[in-house]
Amino acid sequence: MRTGTRAAVHCTAILVAMLAGLLGWSSTTPAHAAMNFCAAPALQSGERTDADPGERALVQDAFARLNDAPRAVARLHTEGTLPHQGIHDRSAEAKQDFDWMRNAALAWRATGDQRFLRYVARLLDAWVTTYQPSFNPIDETKLDGLILAYDLTASALPVKTRNATIAFLRRLASGYVERIDSQPRPLQHTFANNWQSHRVKLIAMAAFTLDDRKLIDAAQRLFVEQVGTNIALDSTTRDFDERDALHYVTYDLQPLVMAALAARRHNRNWLRERSAYGATLERALDWLVPYALGRTSHQEFVHSRVPFDETRRAAGLRGFSGAWDPSRATELFHLAARLNGRYQPVALHLAPVPPPWLAVCLPLPARSSER
Template sequence: MGREVVPATTVRVRVADAMKRPGASFAAWLFACAGVVAPLGSAHAAMNFCAAPAMQTSERTSAAPIAQGLVKRVAARLNDQPKALARLHTEGTLPHEGIYDQSVEAQQDLELMRDAALVWRATGDERYLRLVDRFLLAWTTTYQPSFNPIDETHFDSLILAYDMTASALPVKTRNAATAFIAKLANGYVQRVDAQPRPLSGTYRNNWESHRVKLVAMAAFTLDDRKLINAAQRLFIEQIGENVAADGATVDFAERDALHYVTYDLEPLVVAALAARRHNRNWLGERAQNGASLQLALDWLVPYALGEKTHEEFVHSSVAFDAKRREAGLPGYSGPWDPKNSAQLFHLVARLSGRYASVALRLSPMPPAWLAVCLPLPAR
């Protein structure tokens, strides 16, 4: 059966009626939105990364408590104006150096876009769609890709925002967004393919994981067959280059830090979640050396559970790690805190239920955006 497509005016009436009832809760608000993903649902982005079609009863129940906080935060910023920049740069710099602070502030726009799209998806309230439209158009017509994946990794939030709202965006915004997303993804593919094989340096460490994430999300959102094939090829190549047969990553060897294992694996999990929407199982996909994303995650599990511990960055081969430690940035010395992998394991729990208990042990609730996007772990 197809999902119900409900006009926006009907959505607003349903929500208002639900909230007028005595003792109305935020759960009632979500239930009022049952069956509504977005008005104008005939045309849509191809990926639908977040739970689709509309939330099931159990999903709405799970999402309600944390979604309330998300809605309040976005509602407070409905009148914000975009801080779009032509360039972002945080990689290799400390706070207050160069444009680091300005970039961090501007990056908040990308997450706001994503969160506003999630709230619009749940409510049908067009004020949130207008926020997404305003911010998407500003960023996709201002920003010039540098193809530095550390500086640009947060553009996954922009891609998600487009994915959830493409059906209802004005043509001008939709065209600008699709052109930008395609330019970003194709640029990364071209740069990776121009490298000599076997890949080395930042083309096999965490940088490449972030490239793969952006390419995969763009490919499945745009439903671009050529990009999808490239994304799968680069994903498998990165697994083979980055993950050893025992599950240890290149980043652990280079940085002597579980911080970078998490940073390396999280974008690969997001890429696998994008692929899952097209019935592709990248979690267990094996490279020629027998390695897989699942194998790398299983390697990390004992540390996440506290069965093993690790002193961070003691033998890192990267000078910048020592610079950050000397600057007093948290996490660059001392024992690794397993809670730093909470988002990673809540994400991977959406791929495989076998990781749900690890995620819940690290944090009883997933990040707010994920609780609304994909409320329940996989079975």
């Protein structure tokens, strides 16, 4: 190629790149990240205009937040408090960052637009250098969004951001493991109820994202222990017995399903991991199915033994009195369908499409398999 022609091609490339930037296009092809949880690959350019409406909505929402400043705080606390008490409202607002960074990471995977990647990096930088883990799993359960955001973008993040996030996730997961292992056996109280399910979720998701063999082994051990501790012979959860509420059945099972999805990406079937007496996560989900389909109803919290449930009922918080609303299990069963497709009819009965983030992250249900 002659010098003049080469220069013309170079100038054309610069103009195309500038135009792409002005029009909001990505001038780079979608990068590949560590996909330990989400299965959806980045879309090719020709597919983007035909994207699912939920995906388009997620991308548009993520785009609208690109200029939002991080709301990182050193401490989060909503557990055991009502709205407007203490730092409840500030914490609830700050936690929205975790969903938004996850959605921005998914938007980046779907479009290749580097602005989404930079937004994720900005939020990760703020949170992993500011937040101090309290190891209260109810306050910290939404950190699963931060873990997914990192998981989706890890290989493309700046080295400083990646290293700081790795250190944060290792400290978070190791801290939870140490606190659980320091407890006497059999586990009791908040180390046996829904709190423990949320601990196991955070440990498992961080362990598989980091590909840390020691943490992965701990996550599997603690998952099986929680299934045996929390799920009874009749497949009810400990929380259902204590709280008399399907609200807490879903709150118990959803983090365990998330943990099992993280394991599934590494060819481990935790849905059917059995406790010493045969309890499984699958059996507990099956127990909930008639309620989710509306064949059986339940009046919530009538015989709860936890005083805070009465406090929330008296405050008029939605879902703490009256009949259980099956729609509260929508995300749970759409997630469960990604473990076993036989839950897909239940999920579709509750909602014809999954939540937008899940539609992008894991767009297809798993194949059906009977027990």
